[in-house]
Amino acid sequence: MWIYDKKLQYPVNIKTPNAALAKLIISQFGGPDGELGASMRYLSQRYTMPYRDVIGILTDVGTEELAHMEIVCAIVYQLTRNLTPEQIKEQGFDAYFVDHTTGLYPVAASGVPWNAYTFQSTGDAIADITEDLAADATTTKEQPLFRGAENP
């Protein structure tokens, strides 16, 4: 079972709202390579793993991905705080806003809602671990996108 720790794994203190950036970063919440999918992947695969150390790491990494999800949500929340209707339009946040206002909804940057089709759980240790490697490698592809956004 799980318990909740009332703290972020890493602090989030955004001074300047930026809805255009939030539109991209939200993909790390509900996109095909986001933290929600990562967590569900590891936490689904662990049951049939034939090694205790692999069960252990899938449990602990899957739990950590939930902590990452919370950080991403905190970022999106702070990036979309205190916006005027004009800013919402100018920054291209109007399409998201009409459906969700500033509520956190797990969705890809392209607008596709989070879907379990973004991962696999096969019951085969080698297939699952290989899928995990492929999934983890996707984190490097986002980095250039967010370069320059280190201190918003």
Next chain:
Amino acid sequence: MDRDTLLRRLMEADFALHETVLYLDTHPKCKRAYENYKQMQKAREELAEQYRKRFGPLTYYEVRSTDGWNWTDYPWPWQN
């Protein structure tokens, strides 16, 4: 007490505590519920401590084994 019995006691204590927490979340000024919580918090911790000492850690914050990392030791909760 064997492992299954102690574990069942701990599950019961945790469940009772959790339901009280749910009540307190929406009734934070209820003194009776808060007294109840404090009693159950103590009972829970005593059971958890007994369990940890005899059967290993419940969370990775509590690993105290003197012969190495035992966090991943069998059984995991779905294996019985």
